Amino acid sequence: MNLGVLTSAVGLFAVTNVDDLLVLALFFAQGAGRRGTARRIAVGQYLGFLAILVAAGAAAFGATFLPEAAIPYLGLLPLALGIKAAVSAWRHRHDADDSPAGGDGGPRALEVAAVTFANGGDNIGVYVPVFATAGAGGTSVYVGVFLVLVAVWVAAGRWFATRPAIATVLSRWGHVLLPVVLIVLGVFILVDGGAFGL
Template sequence: MIGSIVTSIISFASTNIDDIFVLTILYSQVNEKMKKSYIVIGQYLGIGILVMLSLLGAFGLRILSEEYVGILGVIPIILGIKVWFDSKKEMQEPHAKNHGFIETDIDNNETCGKREQENHFSKIEKIKNLLRKIIKPEILSVMLVTIANGADNIGIYIPLFRSYTFGQLIMTVIIFVVMIALWCFISEKIANFPQVKEMLQKYKHIIVPIVFIGLGIFIIFESKLLF
């Protein structure tokens, strides 16, 4: 029993050591929208899905084929691009406010056209609001990044879980739950370390997109999806 406990701890730590770096980047994004609780929940959901897929694989049901794991690399790439555009928009907003905008009669002439666009976009907003009620976009983003970053772990977890008894599997799940909390705690402390925090806050508009896009490219190439 002690041997399986140690094996489970080592398996989680070795397969998720890079996740500490990703979590540290995510904790640097904490603000009014991205709360710490969202990161924790997203992390639990992401790893929970990976463990569930691994358990299904251990019992002979393979849902995610290894050669298609690389497709998940698109997720952090999209999120990295989104963060870059959001950062660029935030930097431009104060500049726009300082210059201000003068209303003219042209605005009145375009009112009719804008109303049609607003009606179209209102439908899209309704769908977005419905999705937001089901799950917060920030939680979903963390969950997707976690799944993409750890999808290759399934290949390690499946043979491990296959060799375990039911009792050992329950124990492993409990260990993983505790380890996720520990990972989040360590990452938050690293993100709040004075020198690290100062650097991330100063250059996060550059670091975060590079990390996410780089992670996505690494996942795609490591999976040999393109070869």
């Protein structure tokens, strides 16, 4: 295995996914104390990231599932999920305990996947030329490294969400931060991509 490709893959993943750490930590905070949270977040992160890889790989080798002009509109996914989370937080603002221990709840795998994929528009744009120039062998190394690093990112998001100082802030403000982050992310994707002529 080429050490240069391996190093490049690790660096490329880190710089294109650093923003996912905050989102993952917020998802873990949202699901704190609920059964299956880690599994749902991991499954969602993998589903979303696999969709990014499929889209980038297909485009790099001549096919495309999403027209270039459609990518900015992916911002509608986190925007809608953020508004939904904000409405839920508002409705439950007076609840004494919003985190039932052991209860089944928290983020759903498909919600995590949607946010991951929508936030991956820039990843797709970066990965396409890399995959196209790396060829099938190099691309398989990139994909393998990326899939290993998704697990590292999920573990890091969980780690951040469970640090006492961070956990205290997230448990107190996570119900506000998650909708804000998702809405800002959605608006940024829409504006940055020029959706709706913005």
